Amino acid sequence: MKLEIIATATFGLEAIVKREVETLGYKIIKSEDAKITFMGDERAIVKSNLWLRCADRVLLKMGEFNAFSFEELFQQTKALPWEQWIPEDGKFTVTGSSVKSKLHSVPDCQAIVKKAIVEKLKEVYHCDWFKETGSEYTVKITILKDRVTLTIDTSGAGLHKRGYRVEDVAAPIKETLASAMVQLSFWKEGRLLADPMCGSGTIAIEAAMIGRNIAPGLSRKFASEGWSAISEKLWKEERKKAYEAIKYDADIRIKASDINPAAVKAARKNAEEAGVDDCIEFSVVPFSKFKIEENYGIMICNPPYGERIGEKEDIHKIYRDLNLFFKKNPTWSLYLVTTDKEFERLTFNRPADRRRKLYNGRLEVCYYQYYGAKPVKA
Structure with missing residues (x-):
């Protein structure tokens, strides 16, 4: 399956993350402040989480569109293929941010995205209630100047958490x-x-x-390891x-x-x-x-x-x-x-x-x- 994947990065590290993605053999689509978008497949999600040393997270891009009203946000979110990733027992939460957009209320946007995904899954799985006892999926809505990007976090804890830091000191470097x-x-x-x-x-x-x-993610687990x-x-x-x-x-x-x-x-x-x-x-x-x-x-x-x-x-x-x-x-x-x-x-x-x-x-x-x-x- 061809996927758009986003490797997020701390400001200033984009060029290094871009080079790391290219070293893994994936084609860069876009390089922007704090994120590198590239094409890959399911294996790319695995390799990126295991090998990216300077990225913060690896996100699966579900869709991108303009939305100027809550109705537009709801309908365009619902139209996306959430069932390809979230199973009937999937437990999902929605986080978000909004900058310079008409839809400036982040809690409202999160609630609408959650409702739209639930409605889509109801239609696909033919049920009215979900147990949410399975793997976790963190959906993120990012709105910048009325442009909406919807992603699912494949990493879980940030990629800086390698798993080897068993003892710490004050003010450690990431x-x-x-x-x-x-x-x-x-x-x-x-x-x-x-x-x-x-x-x-x-x-x-x-x-x-x-x-x-040594792959930086070799000694830890990732959110997407439990995904069907x-x-x-x-x-x-x-x-x-x-x-x-x-x-x-x-x-x-x-x-x-x-x-x-x-x-x-x-x-x-x-x-x-x-x-x-x-x-x-x-x-x-x-x-x-x-x-x-x-x-x-x-x-x-x-x-x-x-x-x-x-x-x-x-x-x-x-x-x-x-x-x-x-x-x-x-x-x-x-x-x-x-x-x-x-x-x-x-x-x-x-x-x-x-x-x-x-x-x-x-x-x-x-x-x-x-x-x-x-x-x-x-």
């Missing part, structure tokens, strides 16, 4: 953003990567998973392929450290859960005493942002230590994300070689990239 930071860097297998402010280890773990080609419209065989086949694709012999060398022993303990446990603890060297050490013994490494980190009163001086000390480290190690490259708009001036007193606006949750951050000296050719 797994999807950590993966993007690694993919936007020049790090690759065989090159040393360091995160001297590792927190619960997310950047290091995501890098190790990329290096070993997607064969259980597809999930088994794609999971088997994902396990076979893991590169256990990849040359992955990662150093992850933090001043906080509890954070390093959490990072170790998370790495063990992700199956990559053997290629990450963890240590408890302040950044001022962080040392390396080789050139041309990559440092990727998410330092404290200093959002609370009294933390600014600690942050500025980190900046001074960064400056000193890169003076001593000019061949190293730095990739760092922060909310601090003064980072360039306070740390190196020069602009980054490249910068990119991203979001860590709801916080707007900037991804600063400083490129080290290139290896001298023999």
Whole structure:
């Protein structure tokens, strides 16, 4: 069955998600703010959920149309083939949003969509009441300038929830953003990567998973796994392929450290859960005493942002230590994300070689990239 599928993305990560979808072999129809639409089939739903590292969710697009009244919304929603996906015992809820549209009452829109789907299923299944004891289906109505898009969420919990985070620390970076930071860097297998402010280890773990080609969704479940419209065989086949694709012999060398022993303990446990603890060297050490013994490494980190009163001086000390480290190690490259708009001036007193606006949750951050000296050719 030919399907339109939407991979949603945090603002700034669309290009990476688009590249990931294309790598899976699917044709992009449209790339917009916060979403990539592509063509696929039932297998594409499975593969996208298992393999997309930087997307937030994978949505099945049911339909798109203009609606200027509740009656139009009801009739056009009812006309869609909901029975192809929602069985007689299916349990479904409706969520929604509306921006710059005549139909601005989201609760009313949700109620009308729910009623329209129920009426359609009544006609198909010839019954007046549904038990809703089966698999769950989350339908979403999105209205932008009177243009309605209806989708069903195939992921369930957001794709950033990989399943390996068994221990946490304050203000962790989202797994999807950590993966993007690694993919936007020049790090690759065989090159040393360091995160001297590792927190619960997310950047290091995501890098190790990329290096070993471990599918990010391999250790979790998805909402669409219980759907009768997607064969259980597809999930088994794609999971088997994902396990076979893991590169256990990849040359992955990662150093992850933090001043906080509890954070390093959490990072170790998370790495063990992700199956990559053997290629990450963890240590408890302040950044001022962080040392390396080789050139041309990559440092990727998410330092404290200093959002609370009294933390600014600690942050500025980190900046001074960064400056000193890169003076001593000019061949190293730095990739760092922060909310601090003064980072360039306070740390190196020069602009980054490249910068990119991203979001860590709801916080707007900037991804600063400083490129080290290139290896001298023999």
